[in-house]
Amino acid sequence: MTETAPEKSLDVAAFRPPRNQWWDVWDQFKVHKGALAGSLVFGLIVLFCFVGPWFWPYDATFIDIRSRNQGMSLAHPFGTDQLGRDIMARMMAGGQVSLAVGIVAMLLSILIGTLIGVVSGYFRRIDGLMMRMTDLFLALPLLPLLLVMSMLFRQPLSAVFGVEMGMFLLIVTAIGITSWMRTARVVRGDVLALKEREYVLAARSIGTPPRRLILRHILPNVLSPVMVSATLMIATAIITESALSFLGMGFPPDFPTWGRLVYDGIDYLQQYPSRAMLPGVFISLTVLSVNYIGDGLRDALDPRIRGR
């Protein structure tokens, strides 16, 4: 420690200026095998859903009644459904919607949850108000609320943004504002503990204003629980969307989403089990891969775990 003579350190250090921390994060992320596999699977699913339709000749809504209920073949790798629509094309189209809903709803919910959690944890004055509001939302029965929301706002939103976009916005908002409470609670608890830490006091003694103090010292340290709820939230959002669609309050019936495909497939579970299984497997794979990515990211972003 003290033995390291300053003159020695002078010439060594001059060549190694602080490098961007994201390189360290990437170095650690690379090491996490699960995270790499997860990214690969997730990347493939995204490619399948968004690039696949460019190369696949069939349209998701093209009805060819003569080739209905076909099994797997070269022409239709996943078979066709009871109306002769190509299931692979429907999976691609459904994946686009499901992934978009899952990710956007997750982002929205995490954003609201973290914001409310940090604000109520850091500013004692509005803590009571914010937490009672959170309790209020927790006490709401979610499904009826979602149904009422979609009933009230479906028409006006469709009129402004078009049926699909309007529905997308409605579902994403509905899922987002009904699922942020858990995150908010967890974040608030962590912030309450963190703001009493001495490094926060040190930052205050330097004269760091609250806004930068939160961004620099509090937020990075509540990242782990936020990351965990974010990865779980994608799964929840995809599944909630399918439940809504199943109840007829989501996207229109002919509009494919993974959740919709699962429910459509349930009627034919006896004859064609793959029809419900395939979208189910895709949902599971997405959730699993996102979880692994989240796990790897969390490790990579924590300097204490990094480099081990």
Next chain:
Amino acid sequence: MTETPQTDRRKLVEVRDLKMHFPILGGILRRQVGAVKAVDGISFDIFEGETLGVVGESGCGKSTAGRAVLRLYEATAGSIRIDGEDIATLPAEVLRKKRPAMQMVFQDPQASLNPRMTVAGIIGEPLDEHTNWDRKKKLARIYELMDAVGLNRDFANRYPHAFSGGQRQRIGIARALALNPRFIVCDEPIAALDVSIQAQVVNLLEELQDQFGLTYMFISHDLSMVRHIADRVAVMYLGKIVELAPVSRLYDYPLHPYTEALLSAVPEPDPSLERRKDRIVLKGDVPSPANPPKGCNFCTRCPKVMDICHQLDPETVEAVPGHFVACHLVSHPQTAGRTGGAEAEHNQMKTQQGEVA
């Protein structure tokens, strides 16, 4: 170590009647039902370039006083003049501009560094807040500070968890030095370190004081370390300063019974002397700062307690120039029945020993 306080020196910090009460809320309506009087009316000055040691047992309000002096807590009452400006009443934005002049070194080097920031980030944070230098200039300053506290420049990219306690404390010191402060509150900077590292850190603090002309308020419960580093020492008990004197005077001729008891607890390196030494063992616990005793705060445990101590809170008097003490033994020696001074200290201790042990 200076022998006497030079009164001609400029006062950098003047604290007058500083009170820091934490409210106790209770009942259904969360009304204030009482207050923890962590710091209850302390006054002291710190001259430019000197080190004021603050000692006292755990919970006596040392750290709270240190934090209140830097206005990390909003003081309940009193004034804190640093460099002539009363920072207790400054508006937030003006206070922010004043922050660079006063900094703090924290007790727990593990908790005082953000685990998600690199060393360069931690030391550079004050620069980010108070300068608009470009990255290169900041980095140069960070390296300069790391050299000053004896850290290898190569450590700049590492994270706090990779360092030992002593190294972490150096990082904390470098951060405190970043803006060329004039006054640093050291809040038990060595309490969490092992003995060999303590010496390094204290020596570093002394070197830096000589180099940059720093003024320290050195909070500690390690009496021998305070004797080593401080010029003057304030002894705190239950939120009040009971005695304040130049270091040699305080250690050789303590006037307050609490100081005597504290000093008798300092281990003596020579075993034969240690065996012959008489310890003053105080009875009981420190009273709760939420409910301090009537009269003198120390009257519940004082070995030389008198009737007046239970009724009147002693005034702080200047017994000898530069030696302040708040004790009825000094301010009302006639009621004491004996001199109460330090001259007959040894005999007194022996009698106390008999009574107490």
